[in-house]
Amino acid sequence: MDVLVQLLDATIRVSVPLLLACLAGLYSERSGVFDIGLEGKMLAGAFIGASAAAVSGSAWIGLLAAVGISVFFALVHGFASITHRGNQIVSGVAINFIAAGSTIILGQAWFRQGGRTPALSGDARFQAITLPGADAVKDVPVLGLLYSELISGHSILVYVAFLMVPFTWWVLFRTRFGLRLRAVGENPAAVDTAGISVTWLRYRAVICTGVLTGLAGAYLSVAQNAGFVKDMTAGKGFIALAALIFAKWKPVPAMFACLLFGFLDAASIRFQGMPWPVIGKVPVQLINALPFVLTVILLAGFIGKAIPPRAGGVPYVKER
Amino acid sequence: MSTPFAKLPAWADYGLIPVVNLLVAFAVAGLVVLLVGENPLRAAAILFDGAFGSGQNIAYTLFYATNFIFTGLAVAVAFHAGLFNIGGEGQAYISGLGVALVALSFDAFLPWWLTFPLAILGAAATGAAWAFIPAYLQAKRGSHIVITTIMFNFIAASAMVYLLVDVLKPAGSMAPETRTLLPGAQLPKLNWMLEALGMSVRSAPLNITFLLALALAFVVWALVWRTRLGYEIRTFGFSPKAARYAGIGETRIIIVTMMISGALAGMMALNPIMGDQHRMALDFVAGAGFVGIAVALMGRSHPAGIVPAAILFGMLYQGGAELAFEMPNISRDMIVIIQGLVILFAGALENMFRPTIQTIFASLSPRSVGLPAARGEGA
Numbered sequence: 001m002d003v004l005v006q007l008l009d010a011t012i013r014v015s016v017p018l019l020l021a022c023l024a025g026l027y028s029e030r031s032g033v034f035d036i037g038l039e040g041k042m043l044a045g046a047f048i049g050a051s052a053a054a055v056s057g058s059a060w061i062g063l064l065a066a067v068g069i070s071v072f073f074a075l076v077h078g079f080a081s082i083t084h085r086g087n088q089i090v091s092g093v094a095i096n097f098i099a100a101g102s103t104i105i106l107g108q109a110w111f112r113q114g115g116r117t118p119a120l121s122g123d124a125r126f127q128a129i130t131l132p133g134a135d136a137v138k139d140v141p142v143l144g145l146l147y148s149e150l151i152s153g154h155s156i157l158v159y160v161a162f163l164m165v166p167f168t169w170w171v172l173f174r175t176r177f178g179l180r181l182r183a184v185g186e187n188p189a190a191v192d193t194a195g196i197s198v199t200w201l202r203y204r205a206v207i208c209t210g211v212l213t214g215l216a217g218a219y220l221s222v223a224q225n226a227g228f229v230k231d232m233t234a235g236k237g238f239i240a241l242a243a244l245i246f247a248k249w250k251p252v253p254a255m256f257a258c259l260l261f262g263f264l265d266a267a268s269i270r271f272q273g274m275p276w277p278v279i280g281k282v283p284v285q286l287i288n289a290l291p292f293v294l295t296v297i298l299l300a301g302f303i304g305k306a307i308p309p310r311a312g313g314v315p316y317v318k319e320r
Numbered sequence: 321m322s323t324p325f326a327k328l329p330a331w332a333d334y335g336l337i338p339v340v341n342l343l344v345a346f347a348v349a350g351l352v353v354l355l356v357g358e359n360p361l362r363a364a365a366i367l368f369d370g371a372f373g374s375g376q377n378i379a380y381t382l383f384y385a386t387n388f389i390f391t392g393l394a395v396a397v398a399f400h401a402g403l404f405n406i407g408g409e410g411q412a413y414i415s416g417l418g419v420a421l422v423a424l425s426f427d428a429f430l431p432w433w434l435t436f437p438l439a440i441l442g443a444a445a446t447g448a449a450w451a452f453i454p455a456y457l458q459a460k461r462g463s464h465i466v467i468t469t470i471m472f473n474f475i476a477a478s479a480m481v482y483l484l485v486d487v488l489k490p491a492g493s494m495a496p497e498t499r500t501l502l503p504g505a506q507l508p509k510l511n512w513m514l515e516a517l518g519m520s521v522r523s524a525p526l527n528i529t530f531l532l533a534l535a536l537a538f539v540v541w542a543l544v545w546r547t548r549l550g551y552e553i554r555t556f557g558f559s560p561k562a563a564r565y566a567g568i569g570e571t572r573i574i575i576v577t578m579m580i581s582g583a584l585a586g587m588m589a590l591n592p593i594m595g596d597q598h599r600m601a602l603d604f605v606a607g608a609g610f611v612g613i614a615v616a617l618m619g620r621s622h623p624a625g626i627v628p629a630a631i632l633f634g635m636l637y638q639g640g641a642e643l644a645f646e647m648p649n650i651s652r653d654m655i656v657i658i659q660g661l662v663i664l665f666a667g668a669l670e671n672m673f674r675p676t677i678q679t680i681f682a683s684l685s686p687r688s689v690g691l692p693a694a695r696g697e698g699a
Contacts, residue, residue, distance in 0.1 A: 027587060036470065080668035089404050089466050091668030097660025104353060104653040109356035238470055245467060283486065291476035292471040299463035308464070 447586020
């Protein structure tokens with residue numbers, strides 16, 4: 001039981017950056033702007049977030065800075081792919097490289113700790129929150145244990161991430177902005193004909209992406225870990241992208257996809273090198289590759305069919 | 321495809337605009353150098369000297385350029401068919417397996433000039449096979465090739481870690497790498513070429529793979545612009561609808577193009593494994609597959625542009641290593657930034673300066689942009 005609770009607890013912790021990045025991608029891609037630069041924006045957010053938190057001593061300032069830099073990169077992506085109708089994939093690749101290189105160069109130049117930022121402690125880091133009554137119900141079997149160990153005791157960003165799921169659902173499917181956002185990803189010409197600016201709508205979508213990737217980055221370096229280490233996103237942006245496809249660009253399935261991929265990650269760390277019943281020892285690399293393999297299989301239409309927003313990846317030309 | 325831009329003279333289209341984009345990319349990189357408190361001009365001077373200052377340095381520059389010619393050509397061939405092969409990194413990595421298996425099997429009893437062609441085949445076949453799966457899935461199942469090739473990069477990385485750590489590592493060794501190759505799989509160096517020009521080279525890994533890369537650049541040019549297949553690839557890339565109407569098989573073009581692309585990326589593995597380290601180590605590709613994207617964009621997907629672009633990135637790699645000695649604030653990761661900026665300005669923002677340049681051209685000589693003299697206001 002304890003092992004299971006620990007495993008699920010670890011799953012939640014490693015799922016959060018995936019979930020935030022995945023929801024970030026959801027806004028952009030639903031509006032018809034492909035974004036493979038989630039990784040880069042998250043990395044930049046993690047670095048600037050940890051730097052600002054270390055210098056100012058406040059986790060909140062770190063969070064703001066992280067969101068700021070991620071929104072900046074999101075706007076660069078928007079400038080290239082919306083305003084200048086550039087190739088969205090190329091732009092995303094560029095952002096990933098710029099972020100990967102500059103976080104190392106600036107980190108070394110500013111802090112001289114081999115690309116690390118100074119370790120954060122106290123107010124400079126988001127601390128675990130004990131939910132009301134968590135200690136009181138600790139001894140109640142099952143439910144009490146789950147509440148006190150699994151649900152309570154995370155940093156605020158964890159709760160924000162999971163609240164973003166219903167919020168995103170509400171925005172996308174119950175607001176005017178959401179309706180237009182989905183429309184612009186399917187048929188921008190129709191939206192344009194209705195007198196709504198495709199450009200401004202898509203810019204708002206990439207700004208949402210920037211905000212959420214900033215949160216994801218800040219979570220990595222200011223909440224989950226006490227500081228930035230180089231290349232700390234380690235492909236999470238791409239796993240989030242995989243989860244987004246796996247979830248067929250829908251918020252609630254996105255949460256389950258991220259939890260599934262997070263669980264695989266947590267389990268591969270927990271059970272590293274342990275023999276499994278029946279199949280024997282599974283190489284850890286196989287488990288690491290599983291999200292990518294699953295996504296390929298899904299994309300190929302062997303389990304269900306993932307159909308991307310119809311106007312995704314195509315820059316909108318107003319007049320022909 | 322209708323472009324929303326008016327025509328420019330060819331020299332401006334293929335010369336001026338890429339140069340302007342490149343200059344902007346380097347100017348922004350200069351800002352980053354300023355930000356870490358160093359002088360960008362001095363950095364550029366050290367970098368250039370580090371890349372071309374001596375025969376030794378030139379040999380290293382060309383050694384790195386070899387990798388980028390392969391991966392750049394790989395990305396470019398796919399571009400011509402309108403496909404974005406972002407999986408060059410994975411294709412090159414997995415092809416190490418093809419090279420290593422050939423080399424490890426034959427190095428004891430064959431001379432290098434027999435092992436080399438076999439290893440070329442091994443590399444090309446492995447790379448092509450790894451590219452075949454995403455190509456097949458794109459052509460037959462409609463899964464987006466960009467996403468699949470990204471996923472295949474990660475799958476390749478996991479597979480290679482597993483193979484190197486658990487399978488190929490000789491017993492009793494700690495490092496995750498194959499045994500050292502015997503002379504039968506060690507490629508001859510090309511340092512005599514530079515020495516013939518009067519330069520001295522102490523020891524540099526530049527090897528015969530460089531000549532293979534140049535030969536392939538020519539082959540790719542001939543393939544794309546001088547054969548029936550190349551014509552079909554370009555037609556498909558320009559307009560898949562027109563290609564279908566002309567009876568060009570979509571499935572065949574996607575699969576064949578991607579396999580050529582994968583084979584080219586795969587041959588990159590020859591250079592570090594048989595030419596330099598004489599063993600296959602973890603992560604020997606070291607990002608060369610991604611540099612290929614920048615090289616192809618900069619070289620405008622033409623071999624005549626790709627070779628100089630690859631040499632430029634070779635210069636950045638080699639000069640960047642020297643720069644890291646001189647300026648402790650600037651490590652080799654500076655190249656990653658420059659690479660990103662080149663991809664951004666030469667790729668995603670390639671049309672940013674076009675309207676301005678067109679306006680300038682139109683005001684200087686309206687006829688050069690294909691406008692009647694009366695309407696001189698540009699596009």
